[in-house]
Amino acid sequence: MGKLFNMFWSFFKIGAFTFGGGYAMVPLIEEEIVEKQKWVSKEEFVDIIVLSQSFPGALAVNCSTMVGYKIYGIAGAIVTLLGAILPSFIIMLIVAMYLMKFRNNVYVNAAFKGINSAVPIMVLVAIVSLSKSLSKGTMTFIIMALSLVVLLFFDINPIWVIIVSALFGVLYYGRGEEK
Known part of the structure; x- marks a missing residue:
């Protein structure tokens, strides 16, 4: 029971103190589950992030x-899921109850502007952290650069970039060119 509570509390803290959505949460999740708790390795964490992105729903x-499922099966999955979503649920209930009173408060608006300013940096930290575990071959950097250019300068859905990158990965890396 202690391990389940520890899992719940770890994800409750992550859910409670992260603003900006999934990518902003990645550095906190990594710090908690890879560095502090050592529940998964860095490589497993990257795999979990990739799989999490491929399923519908929040990262x-x-x-x-x-x-949670990896650590403690179905019970672990349920406990960590509840830990991750309960803070948002509670915060949304409180905000909904009191929003009209504070909607025009200059301090509340200023606090949210400050939070919004920090979120892109948290996403950048996640990108840097995740890129450290990528293979360091030339082709990896070419795929990254082409993906960046296509996403920034062309009106192409990111799903197509992922599909094309995956197909290229199968064709290139599947031949054993680069291990």
């Missing part, structure tokens, strides 16, 4: 469920 919710 942090999918990630928490996968980590």
